[in-house]
Amino acid sequence: MRTLCAVLVFMAVCLVNGHCLDFKDQLVGVKRPSWIFPGSLEDQFARLVGLTKYKKMDVKTVEGYLDKLTIKDELKSRAANLQERAICFTCQALIRKLQTHAITVELLGTTICSIYFTIQTWTINDFCKQIVRINKPILEYILANSKILTPEYACSILLQNENCYYDHPALKWETIIPDGGPILTTQNTAKLPPRSKPLKILHLSDFHISQDYEVGGVANCGYPVCCKRNLGNPIKGTDAGTWGEYNCDIPPWLYLDALQYINNTHKDLDLVYFTGDIIDHAIWKDSHQDNSNDIRFVFDHLAQSFPNIPILPTLGNHESVPLNMFPPPNITDQKLSQAWLYELIAELWSKWLPNEARSSVAKQGYYSVLANNKLRIISLNNNICYIYNWWLLYDTNFLKEQIEFLKRELVEAEANGQFVHIISHVYPGEKECIEPWEVNYNSLITRFAHIIKGQFFGHTHTDSFKVFYSKIDGRPNNVGYNGASLTPYLKYNPNYKIISVDPNTFNILDVDTYYFNLTEANLHPYTSPKWMKLYSIKEAYNFSDLSPDNFDIFAKRLSTDRNLLDVYWRFFVRNGDASLKDGCNDECRRNLLASITRTESLA
Ligand SMILES: *[C@@H]1O[C@H](CO)[C@@H](O)[C@H](O)[C@H]1NC(C)=O
Numbered sequence: 001m002r003t004l005c006a007v008l009v010f011m012a013v014c015l016v017n018g019h020c021l022d023f024k025d026q027l028v029g030v031k032r033p034s035w036i037f038p039g040s041l042e043d044q045f046a047r048l049v050g051l052t053k054y055k056k057m058d059v060k061t062v063e064g065y066l067d068k069l070t071i072k073d074e075l076k077s078r079a080a081n082l083q084e085r086a087i088c089f090t091c092q093a094l095i096r097k098l099q100t101h102a103i104t105v106e107l108l109g110t111t112i113c114s115i116y117f118t119i120q121t122w123t124i125n126d127f128c129k130q131i132v133r134i135n136k137p138i139l140e141y142i143l144a145n146s147k148i149l150t151p152e153y154a155c156s157i158l159l160q161n162e163n164c165y166y167d168h169p170a171l172k173w174e175t176i177i178p179d180g181g182p183i184l185t186t187q188n189t190a191k192l193p194p195r196s197k198p199l200k201i202l203h204l205s206d207f208h209i210s211q212d213y214e215v216g217g218v219a220n221c222g223y224p225v226c227c228k229r230n231l232g233n234p235i236k237g238t239d240a241g242t243w244g245e246y247n248c249d250i251p252p253w254l255y256l257d258a259l260q261y262i263n264n265t266h267k268d269l270d271l272v273y274f275t276g277d278i279i280d281h282a283i284w285k286d287s288h289q290d291n292s293n294d295i296r297f298v299f300d301h302l303a304q305s306f307p308n309i310p311i312l313p314t315l316g317n318h319e320s321v322p323l324n325m326f327p328p329p330n331i332t333d334q335k336l337s338q339a340w341l342y343e344l345i346a347e348l349w350s351k352w353l354p355n356e357a358r359s360s361v362a363k364q365g366y367y368s369v370l371a372n373n374k375l376r377i378i379s380l381n382n383n384i385c386y387i388y389n390w391w392l393l394y395d396t397n398f399l400k401e402q403i404e405f406l407k408r409e410l411v412e413a414e415a416n417g418q419f420v421h422i423i424s425h426v427y428p429g430e431k432e433c434i435e436p437w438e439v440n441y442n443s444l445i446t447r448f449a450h451i452i453k454g455q456f457f458g459h460t461h462t463d464s465f466k467v468f469y470s471k472i473d474g475r476p477n478n479v480g481y482n483g484a485s486l487t488p489y490l491k492y493n494p495n496y497k498i499i500s501v502d503p504n505t506f507n508i509l510d511v512d513t514y515y516f517n518l519t520e521a522n523l524h525p526y527t528s529p530k531w532m533k534l535y536s537i538k539e540a541y542n543f544s545d546l547s548p549d550n551f552d553i554f555a556k557r558l559s560t561d562r563n564l565l566d567v568y569w570r571f572f573v574r575n576g577d578a579s580l581k582d583g584c585n586d587e588c589r590r591n592l593l594a595s596i597t598r599t600e601s602l603a
C-alpha cells in the first residue's frame with residue numbers, strides 16, 4: 001500500500017512538471033518527504049516503491065498514462081504558485097475525480113500499476129492489478145457511502161506526514177483522562193534485588209510465512225517478494241537458499257526450527273507474546289482460505305511447542321483480506337467485513353484467554369487477561385489506526401471503543417494494585433497511525449505510566465525501542481520495545497527476544513535478542529541454523545537498569561556518539577549482511593535517532 005501512495009507522490013511531481021524529468025530539482029527548497037533519496041529518477045522511484053531491480057523509464061509512456069486521468073491541465077495551472085503542495089492537491093484532485101465519477105477506482109488503480117510497470121523489470125506479472133481488484137469493492141463502497149469523505153479529509157489521512165493535514169472532527173477527538181496522576185517513583189525499584197526468579201517472556205513478531213517457498217527458486221524475481229514457486233523467470237538464477245533470503249519471507253520449516261530451538265533452549269518460559277503478522281508479503285495472493293490456513297498453522301504449532309504456558313497474541317495488519325482492512329463493526333456485509341478473521345482468532349486464541357475476552361476478540365480482535373494476580377496484559381488491535389486502512393475514510397468513531405477499553409482496563413488495574421504490559425502490532429510514531437489514536441494512546445500512557453511496565457510492538461521488523469515522555473512535564477516515563485521479526489524481509493537476520501521481568505515490581509530487567517546469520521545458515525542447508533545470542537540491552541549499553549530515565553540518557557548519547565549509534569544500528573538489522581552491505585548513511589542515522597523519541601507521528 002505504501003507502494004501505491006509512493007506512486008501517487010511520484011505522479012504528483014510528474015504532473016506538475018508536465019514531464020517526469022528533474023524529479024530531484026523539483027523538490028529543491030521544498031520540504032522533502034524523508035523517504036525520497038538522491039539518485040537518478042529511476043533510482044528514486046525504485047526506492048520509493050521498494051524495487052531492487054528496475055529499468056529505464058519511458059517518459060512518453062508515463063505521460064500517456066497520466067493523460068488518461070485528465071487532471072494534468074488543472075494541476076499545471078495551480079502548480080505555478082502552489083508548488084510545495086503539489087502532492088496534496090494531486091491527491092485531492094484524484095479523490096474529487098473519483099467522487100464525481102470522472103474516473104473510476106479501476107482506472108486510477110490500473111494507471112498507477114501501469115506507471116509502476118514502466119520501470120519494474122518484469123512485464124508478465126499482474127500482481128498490481130490483482131491488488132486493485134481485491135481493494136476495489138471496499139473503495140467503491142466507501143466512496144459511495146462515507147458521510148465524512150472529502151478530498152481534503154482523505155488526503156489528510158493518506159498523506160498524513162506530507163504536509164497535507166487539514167483539521168476535521170473525525171481526526172480530532174479526545175478521551176477524558178481520569179483524575180489522578182502517575183506516581184513515577186515505582187519505576188526505579190528495579191534497583192532492589194529481585195526476591196525470586198525473574199519471569200521469562202518470549203517475544204515473537206512478524207513471521208510472514210511463505211508456504212510456497214521454493215528452495216532453489218528464483219531469489220531475484222522482480223516482484224516485491226521472491227523465492228516462491230512459479231514466481232519470476234528461472235533465467236535470472238535459481239538460488240533461493242534453504243533457510244530464506246534477505247528479500248523473501250520465511251519457509252515454514254524455518255518457523256518450526258525456531259520453535260524447536262526455543263523449546264530446547266529456554267526451558268523456563270512463563271509467557272509468550274506474539275505481536276502479529278503471520279501472512280507473507282505476496283499481498284496480491286491473499287485469500288480467506290489461504291490466510292485461515294496460515295493462521296491456524298501458526299497457532300497450532302505455537303500451542304504444541306509451548307503446551308503449558310499462556311500464549312498472548314495480537315493481530316497484524318497482514319492477517320486481514322485484503323491487507324490492512326479493519327472496518328468498523330457495523331460493516332456486516334460478508335464481502336466487506338473481517339468477521340471471518342475475528343471468529344477464527346476467537347476460536348484459536350480461546351485456549352489461552354478467559355471467557356470474557358472472547359467477545360472482544362470476536363468483535364474487534366482485542367482483549368485483556370491477567371497473567372497472575374499482579375500482572376495484566378492488554379492486547380490491542382491497533383491495526384485499525386493504520387493510515388492504509390481505507391475504512392478510516394468512512395469512519396473513525398470505532399477507534400474510540402478500544403481507547404475506552406484500554407482506559408477502563410488501566411483504571412481497574414490501578415484500583416487493584418496491578419501492573420500492566422501492553423502488546424499491539426503497529427509501532428507508534430512511525431507516521432503510519434492516525435493522529436487521534438496516537439494522541440489518546442499517549443495521554444493514557446502519561447496518566448498510567450506508573451503501572452505500565454512495558455509496551456511491546458512489531459510491524460517494522462527492526463530491533464529497536466521508543467522512549468515515551470510525559471505530556472505533563474516532559475519527563476521520560478515509559479518504554480516501548482519492538483520485537484523485530486522472524487522474517488529476514490527486508491535485509492535483516494531473523495530473531496526472537498527473551499524478556500526478563502522482576503516478579504515483584506514487574507519492571508523489565510533485561511531484553512535479550514537471539515538471531516542467526518542467514519548467509520551462513522544457507523551454506524549449511526542440511527543442518528539447523530546456528531541460533532545465538534546477539535546482545536542484551538543491559539550488557540550492551542551498560543544500563544544500571546532499564547528505567548525510562550536510562551533510555552532517555554542513552555538516546556541523548558546516541559545523538560552525539562556515532563560509534564554507539566553504529567552499534568545500535570547493527571542490532572537494529574541484527575547484523576543482516578544485506579543491510580551491512582548498504583550501510584547506514586546520514587539520512588538513515590537521522591531517521592534512526594528521530595524514531596527513538598517519536599511516539600506521535602504529527603508531533
Ligand atoms: C517442547 O518441550 C516440551 C518439554 O519441555 C515437550 O513436552 C513438547 O512436546 C515440546 N514441543 C515441541 C514441538 O518440541
Ligand SMILES: *[C@@H]1O[C@H](CO)[C@@H](O)[C@H](O)[C@H]1NC(C)=O
Pocket residue numbers: 147328330331395397398
Ligand atoms: C456505522 O457507524 C457510523 C458512525 O459511527 C455511521 O456513520 C455509518 O453510517 C454506520 N454504517 C452503517 C452501515 O450502519
Ligand SMILES: *[C@@H]1O[C@H](CO)[C@@H](O)[C@H](O)[C@H]1NC(C)=O
Pocket residue numbers: 517518519520523575576577580
Ligand atoms: C555471515 O556469514 C557469512 C558466511 O559465513 C560471512 O561471510 C559474513 O561475514 C557473516 N556476517 C556477519 C555479520 O558476521
Ligand SMILES: *[C@@H]1O[C@H](CO)[C@@H](O)[C@H](O)[C@H]1NC(C)=O
Pocket residue numbers: 540541542564
Ligand atoms: C560499557 O562498559 C565497558 C567497561 O567499562 C566499556 O568497555 C564499554 O565501552 C561500555 N559500553 C558502552 C556502550 O558504553
